[in-house]
Amino acid sequence: MMRSFHIFRYQILPNNRNFQGSIYDGKTVNDVIAEKNNIFWEAISNSDPFYKRNSETVIRILAEEDDIIVFMVGVEKKLKKNTKDFKVEKIDTWPDSIFVIWNNPERQLIAVQNNPAAFSTPSVLLKRFEKNINRQLSIYQLGIYSNPIFDKNDFWELIASNNNSIEAVEFTFLTPNMASISQTLTDDLKEFAKKNNSVENKIELRANKGHSLSLSPNEPQTSGLIDYISNGGGATKVKLHNIRKKVTVGNTTKEVEVTGLELEGLNANETIAIFKSIFDD
Numbered sequence: 001m002m003r004s005f006h007i008f009r010y011q012i013l014p015n016n017r018n019f020q021g022s023i024y025d026g027k028t029v030n031d032v033i034a035e036k037n038n039i040f041w042e043a044i045s046n047s048d049p050f051y052k053r054n055s056e057t058v059i060r061i062l063a064e065e066d067d068i069i070v071f072m073v074g075v076e077k078k079l080k081k082n083t084k085d086f087k088v089e090k091i092d093t094w095p096d097s098i099f100v101i102w103n104n105p106e107r108q109l110i111a112v113q114n115n116p117a118a119f120s121t122p123s124v125l126l127k128r129f130e131k132n133i134n135r136q137l138s139i140y141q142l143g144i145y146s147n148p149i150f151d152k153n154d155f156w157e158l159i160a161s162n163n164n165s166i167e168a169v170e171f172t173f174l175t176p177n178m179a180s181i182s183q184t185l186t187d188d189l190k191e192f193a194k195k196n197n198s199v200e201n202k203i204e205l206r207a208n209k210g211h212s213l214s215l216s217p218n219e220p221q222t223s224g225l226i227d228y229i230s231n232g233g234g235a236t237k238v239k240l241h242n243i244r245k246k247v248t249v250g251n252t253t254k255e256v257e258v259t260g261l262e263l264e265g266l267n268a269n270e271t272i273a274i275f276k277s278i279f280d281d
Contacts, residue, residue: 006112023140032140033177044133073118075094095115097115165240166207167212172201172202174234186224
């Protein structure tokens, strides 16, 4: 069996860095930031992470380790079947998607199987998960924010092929708390976001009317920002001359295809090893 997975990065950020006093169980903001991954893991255990009103789902844990868990999420669907006596019969079916979380503080990755029979896009299931988990995290003044991982060359190829037609570029990036992907960001951008108590930050560059922006991968601030965003730290849009809508870069989420993936009969260690290899692909 061939399964396709979209890869996302998530970050766990404080809702209010300036909160004074204790938040919950006597914890301060610094306490919950230090314990954010443990709090996130507890939130998964203490909730139905894929619940949605008026949509019945079933969950099975295929494998679990200290910092990684593999869910199979099935959702009830109704199929129409034409019978031999020219009637229509409704049949219950339960298509499923695999949902994997790697809660290593320096990785923080999610893989969602792309199975339109179950969920129209992987993002649909991911947003459902975020909504439920954020209810739990809000107790600690925390929130989870995820973005797709994409190839940064998609951005630079778009810029190069429209070199004289770049009207504007919009960068949206999360205030970083992952050293493994935020090293490319300049210190002034990091500090600016943190000191202003922001979670999501937006920078827009716009050329004078009739002119084009000049962007280069050799410019450290822009290049570093795109490196961070493409690693799941945000999103970017490009506005071209004579095109009404902005082009979202990164719609082509990193996708990993696994051929011959048969999970039945595997032990937990074998299942975990398969999905770690997907993240490292």
